[in-house]
Structures are given as C-alpha cells and as structure tokens.
Amino acid sequence: MSKRIDQYRPLEIIGSVFRDPSRLMAVPMAEARFEVSARSFLEWLEASGVAEEFLEDLQCLAQTAAGERLLTSWVSWDRFWALVSVAEGPFAESLKLQVQGWQGMGLDEVYFNFYAKPA
Numbered sequence: 001m002s003k004r005i006d007q008y009r010p011l012e013i014i015g016s017v018f019r020d021p022s023r024l025m026a027v028p029m030a031e032a033r034f035e036v037s038a039r040s041f042l043e044w045l046e047a048s049g050v051a052e053e054f055l056e057d058l059q060c061l062a063q064t065a066a067g068e069r070l071l072t073s074w075v076s077w078d079r080f081w082a083l084v085s086v087a088e089g090p091f092a093e094s095l096k097l098q099v100q101g102w103q104g105m106g107l108d109e110v111y112f113n114f115y116a117k118p119a
Contacts, residue, residue: 002055002114005071009115011038015077015099015107032105034098038114040091050083060116069116077107 015032045051058073081103084096 002058002071004058004116005038005042006115006117007039007042009038010035011041012113013041013098014111014113015102015105016109016111017105017107032102032107036091036095036098041095041112044087044089044091044095047089048083048087054112058114062113071114071116072111073114074109074111077102077110080110 012033012035042051045054054075055073058071060069061072062070064070081099084092084099087093087096
C-alpha cells in the first residue's frame with residue numbers, strides 16, 4: 001500500500017474511453033465516475049492480492065482547484081471488471097453495483113484518483 005496516499009480522503013474512480021476518441025461523445029462521462037473510501041479500496045486491493053498491480057503506475061498527474069495533489073493510477077477496463085465481477089464481501093459488492101452499468105459503455109481504462117498526503 002502506498003505511503004503517499006491519504007487513506008482518509010475519498011478516492012475517485014473514473015471509467016474512460018482512451019483508444020478510440022470517436023467514442024468520446026457516445027460515453028456519458030458524468031455517469032462513469034464515483035467516489036469510494038480510499039482506505040476500503042486499498043484494503044480490498046491488498047486482500048485480493050493485486051495492490052501492486054493496481055498501484056504500479058501511481059503518479060501525480062493533476063491537482064484540485066485548491067492545489068491539493070492527486071495521485072493517479074489506472075488499469076484496463078477488462079482487468080478491473082475481471083477482478084470486480086468475481087469479488088465478494090460488502091465493499092466488493094457495493095463496488096460491483098457501482099460499475100455494473102459501465103459494461104456496455106465501451107470503456108477502455110479505469111482511473112483511480114487518490115489524494116496525496118500533505119508534504
């Protein structure tokens with residue numbers, strides 16, 4: 001688990017169309033994002049044995065309007081759904097309900113925006 005992530009702030013999960021820009025207008029991006037507990041998500045990744053894979057690209061790519069740094073990582077939609085669709089437990093079930101509707105949207109990648117711990 002990354003020591004740079006503020007586990008007590010929310011995590012934003014965003015589904016994205018990346019490879020085929022012509023589909024961008026067909027995907028209602030406002031519906032392909034939501035927030036969850038960063039701590040619960042990280043604990044779920046650890047318990048699933050995929051934390052390293054999901055966080056290997058973690059880097060600061062953006063900041064909030066208030067200047068707070070965001071740490072972003074991503075995986076393919078197929079990889080994310082493969083893990084979520086078979087996951088069990090209360091957190092996993094709530095996550096599954098949130099992203100089930102994304103299946104027909106033609107998403108390529110899923111981004112995870114964590115708040116960075118203050119320096």
